[in-house]
Amino acid sequence: MTGVAELLRDRRVVVMAGSGGVGKTTTSAAVALGMAARGLRVAVVTIDPAQRLADALGLDALGNEPRRVDPAPFERAGLRMQGELSAMTLDVKRTFDDLIARLAPDERTREQILANRIYRELSGAIAGSQEFTAVAKVHELAQEGGFDLLVLDTPPARNALDFLDAPERLASFFESRALRALLRPAGTGARLLGRGAGMMLGLLGRVTGADLLRDLSDFLRLLSGLVGGFRERAAAVEALLRDPATSFMLVTSPEREPIGEALAFRARLEQARMALGGAIVNRVHTDELGEREAGDVEPLLVAEAGLSAAVAGQVAAAFADEHALTRRDAANVAQLAGALGAGVPLIEVPQLDEDLHDAAGLVALHAHLFGA
Amino acid sequence: MPGLADKRLLFVAGKGGVGRTTVALALGIAAARRGKRTIVAEMGGQALGASAFGRARARPGAEVALDGTLHAISLDVRTAMDEYLHARAGRLGDLLGASRAFGAFVAATPGMRELLTVGKVWELAQDARRVEGGERYDLVIADAPATGHAIATLRTPRTFAEIARVGPIAHQGRTIDATLRDAAFTGVVAVSLPEEMPVNETLVLQRALRDAPGLELGALVVNACLPRRLGPRQAASVRRALERTSESVAHAALRSALSEHVRASVQREQVERVAAEAGMTPVELPYLFGPALEREELERLADALEGIL
Numbered sequence: 001m002t003g004v005a006e007l008l009r010d011r012r013v014v015v016m017a018g019s020g021g022v023g024k025t026t027t028s029a030a031v032a033l034g035m036a037a038r039g040l041r042v043a044v045v046t047i048d049p050a051q052r053l054a055d056a057l058g059l060d061a062l063g064n065e066p067r068r069v070d071p072a073p074f075e076r077a078g079l080r081m082q083g084e085l086s087a088m089t090l091d092v093k094r095t096f097d098d099l100i101a102r103l104a105p106d107e108r109t110r111e112q113i114l115a116n117r118i119y120r121e122l123s124g125a126i127a128g129s130q131e132f133t134a135v136a137k138v139h140e141l142a143q144e145g146g147f148d149l150l151v152l153d154t155p156p157a158r159n160a161l162d163f164l165d166a167p168e169r170l171a172s173f174f175e176s177r178a179l180r181a182l183l184r185p186a187g188t189g190a191r192l193l194g195r196g197a198g199m200m201l202g203l204l205g206r207v208t209g210a211d212l213l214r215d216l217s218d219f220l221r222l223l224s225g226l227v228g229g230f231r232e233r234a235a236a237v238e239a240l241l242r243d244p245a246t247s248f249m250l251v252t253s254p255e256r257e258p259i260g261e262a263l264a265f266r267a268r269l270e271q272a273r274m275a276l277g278g279a280i281v282n283r284v285h286t287d288e289l290g291e292r293e294a295g296d297v298e299p300l301l302v303a304e305a306g307l308s309a310a311v312a313g314q315v316a317a318a319f320a321d322e323h324a325l326t327r328r329d330a331a332n333v334a335q336l337a338g339a340l341g342a343g344v345p346l347i348e349v350p351q352l353d354e355d356l357h358d359a360a361g362l363v364a365l366h367a368h369l370f371g372a
Numbered sequence: 373m374p375g376l377a378d379k380r381l382l383f384v385a386g387k388g389g390v391g392r393t394t395v396a397l398a399l400g401i402a403a404a405r406r407g408k409r410t411i412v413a414e415m416g417g418q419a420l421g422a423s424a425f426g427r428a429r430a431r432p433g434a435e436v437a438l439d440g441t442l443h444a445i446s447l448d449v450r451t452a453m454d455e456y457l458h459a460r461a462g463r464l465g466d467l468l469g470a471s472r473a474f475g476a477f478v479a480a481t482p483g484m485r486e487l488l489t490v491g492k493v494w495e496l497a498q499d500a501r502r503v504e505g506g507e508r509y510d511l512v513i514a515d516a517p518a519t520g521h522a523i524a525t526l527r528t529p530r531t532f533a534e535i536a537r538v539g540p541i542a543h544q545g546r547t548i549d550a551t552l553r554d555a556a557f558t559g560v561v562a563v564s565l566p567e568e569m570p571v572n573e574t575l576v577l578q579r580a581l582r583d584a585p586g587l588e589l590g591a592l593v594v595n596a597c598l599p600r601r602l603g604p605r606q607a608a609s610v611r612r613a614l615e616r617t618s619e620s621v622a623h624a625a626l627r628s629a630l631s632e633h634v635r636a637s638v639q640r641e642q643v644e645r646v647a648a649e650a651g652m653t654p655v656e657l658p659y660l661f662g663p664a665l666e667r668e669e670l671e672r673l674a675d676a677l678e679g680i681l
Binding site for chain 1 (some may be wrong): 387464477620638
């Protein structure tokens with residue numbers, strides 16, 4: 001089985017994509033850990049880590065820049081750290097504010113935007129902002145240098161595809177001519193809207209309220225002034241995603257829905273001509289029997305294992321259920337592997353019994369991912 | 373625990389992947405069994421309700437009968453906007469809605485999607501429906517987005533009310549916010565898994581909802597709980613047997629049962645943790661070992677959820 005290290009050879013950026021609840025954040029941390037152990041300077045950019053995972057990575061300190069992670073707990077768990085691991089949690093609002101600051105043509109415009117009520121209250125709700133700022137941050141880190149590899153944990157999304165569509169959606173949001181025309185009824189706007197532009201605006205005011213319309217108009221007018229810079233940024237983000245040194249890694253679990261999402265994401269990647277480097281399937285139920293049929297286990301447990309009838313009954317029932325899961329998962333993984341094709345290596349991580357969110361847990365997970 | 377049965381609107385919230393949609397549908401079945409005219413509203417644009425009941429996928433934004441008194445709707449932002457405009461401004465509203473410029477405006481306004489979505493859920497729960505031909509529901513169960521987004525969505529009406537100050541959206545925002553804060557009307561069902569990260573998120577959700585819009589969790593559901601088949605002495609005898617057994621099938625069975633036992637014990641710790649830190653007794657839903665979630669399983673889960681209604 002190919003390990004993660006082979007899949008990430010010569011890559012500078014890896015994007016971990018998949019639906020919610022498949023272990024993306026933990027896996028991102030374990031991938032970053034493993035590559036850092038092998039001598040690279042790695043930064044992992046995570047979204048919403050669990051508190052203990054954050055503690056293991058030293059993330060309780062807030063800041064929108066990667067911080068060095070103390071290697072000692074990992075060394076104690078048996079992993080020699082030859083390189084350096086840094087980590088950060090993405091602060092969407094702050095990243096967006098920084099972006100505005102960089103793109104604003106002057107100090108006054110920047111201040112007006114940051115003070116605008118719509119911006120202050122709702123910048124987090126700008127569609128695609130979470131996804132966009134994540135990649136924009138990685139782009140910034142890639143530009144600045146200092147890291148051999150950047151690992152990006154994508155935001156939780158029911159639809160993992162949101163991630164790929166975000167740069168374009170956000171750029172269109174900033175660019176919408178129809179929108180700007182609506183807000184400037186005289187001249188171009190009136191021509192675009194036709195007669196009744198005044199009525200339209202009046203109606204809009206009736207539907208939304210005068211104050212809101214005014215704040216919104218200001219907000220949109222201010223932001224549309226940033227369009228040029230924003231488009232450039234969006235193009236750079238897209239170029240980074242397309243770069244041959246950028247790899248996408250699908251993360252999924254062996255259930256129907258996450259697998260369906262993973263395959264849809266893969267199709268979208270192909271459409272966008274972006275590279276899928278591999279797939280990681282977490283929490284695969286396995287047992288020593290593999291895909292073989294179990295037969296009647298209870299008598300064996302009494303005869304060979306010396307269990308009482310009661311306990312043998314419980315063990316047999318447990319095994320019947322667990323073995324059914326093993327076979328179900330094997331079938332689903334085989335289906336996934338078939339759909340992905342030989343060109344996309346698939347790494348399976350077994351269902352582990354213990355908690356994965358401390359240093360020892362991450363080291364254990366990393367062993368499965370890297371084939372260590 | 374006071375039941376949720378007399379509320380008009382329930383939000384089912386939790387971390388991505390915990391099974392919110394499953395729980396929302398099962399709750400819907402349980403409510404419908406009591407004769408309540410119920411609708412399960414999927415807020416994420418999927419249509420899992422219809423497929424679980426073997427119904428053809430309906431038009432987004434359309435109310436579909438699943439079975440008897442149980443209905444479903446897959447919420448659609450565009451449809452919600454058109455309905456709102458039509459209700460507010462009749463034919464002129466229709467014209468506005470059809471305009472591309474207006475469409476761009478809606479898409480460009482941050483938070484508007486969330487406002488329209490929660491606004492539609494609110495509308496479904498009203499005695500007097502705004503939609504033509506819309507009938508009254510006794511209970512609306514909204515399958516909310518993942519935690520962070522769900523919290524933001526529930527706070528959006530108030531945010532708009534504060535920004536807009538006056539005018540129809542301000543008024544609508546205040547009205548919806550007041551409904552969300554009314555514990556007699558609105559409830560939140562938190563869904564978790566018996567694992568660390570989902571439990572952490574459940575506690576975050578509880579704190580955030582208390583903060584704004586000022587709601588207490590009405591119920592706590594922990595999904596996918598493994599059966600606890602072995603007591604400590606039995607587990608010890610399985611461990612001993614594992615060491616001395618070489619026959620391969622028996623060995624596989626012992627190892628498998630022991631592994632499940634360890635996982636079930638770890639799960640137990642998490643269930644106890646969430647109960648203690650949330651200050652609530654959770655309803656535990658069983659792990660379903662079958663190949664796919666079908667109608668029959670939903671009915672079983674509905675049995676287990678009867679108690680919280």
